Amino acid sequence: MTAELARLILGHVFLHACMAGTRMAAPLWALREGYSPVAVGVLLALFALTQVFLALPAGRYADRHGLRRPVALSVLVACAGAALAALVPSFATLCVAALLTGGATGAASIALQRHVGRAAEGATQLRQVFSWLAIGPAVSNFLGPFAAGLLIDHAGFRWAFFAMALLPLTSWFWVRRTRELPPVPVAQGAAPSRAWDLAREPAMRRLLMVNWLLASCWDVHTFVVPVLGHERGFSASAIGSILGAFAIAAAVIRLVLPVVAARLKEHVVVCAAMVATAVLFGIYPLLPSAWAMGICSVLLGFALGSVQPMIMSMLHQITPHHRHGEALGLRLMAINASSVAMPLLFGVAGAAAGVSVVFWFVGALVGTGARSAWSLRAQP
16 A cells, blocks of 8 residues: 555545544434434435535546545535534534535545546556555544544533544645646547436446445444434443444455455455345344444444445446546445435334334345346456
8 A cells, every 4th residue: 555545545534534423423412302213314314415416516526626626625515514513503403514524525535536546557456445445434434433422422412523523624634745647538529428328338237236235234224223222222432332343344354355356356245245234134133232233233344344345446447537537426426315315214114113124124135136246247
């Protein structure tokens, strides 16, 4: 791993941690104030809503302007969102904070992924660099919730949100000196491209569907664990630690992936992860203690943590170089459109039938989708 890639990973960690910590603290605040699981579902959905509308424009913006400018704008927006939650904590301001921190994180992720993918050479190096870069969200999904949980227990929600507002400033410190890559030349007289042209490709459609199924697993885990923990009387620190254990496991597996990247096949890794996730989702709601849930969370982190580098490697292999940002935006839009709807459905289903049913249903869905992941073996 080069020094420049290490700086980009650190930049990704602190910006994403702002959103992850806010996403953990906001539903706990809502539950403490007496809001229902449906309201919590609405709040969590808003973290993805901005990304649905901004993903494609953010991808095209990154294709035109590179890395630093999109990241600088994202840092400002994320700071503003978390600071608003700290200054005026209410359900309405938390909704705005969710929109701002979610949208900023998505736009920055597209720019970072595009830059790293363009700098890589060959399929093996793609798997390696995306495995390294994917450590960022994994670490931040521990750092953000764990820090927020400790601050909530010992200082209150305002201080937790204030700390989240400071994290993106650290991101800019690490990213600001990154050297921009030269723009990709586009053929003179080429017809204007449309994002949906990419979606018409069968390989891209299968890849987007598999990515959507696996992203739903992250969403349901983020939604169900705070609700289950609240029902069973766990402290905010215990809930944050369970989510943090998942993040640590995802980071550990991503540390291993670059070492063995030359021996991996993307479709095999993704298919195995989907089967393992289906099994773990079946037993997760049956576990009675925070320790047992933490162990299951670690195993789930190993499975789901291995997926994103493989998905990103395949996406860059099937997409034209001058449209990488647009393809990344399409992917982010697709999974976040689902992330807007799914927490709402989780909230309704959880209120009507219990949150355990949500785990079992999504587990069955992702298990049946493993066949589509296997069909991606035809990709280079």
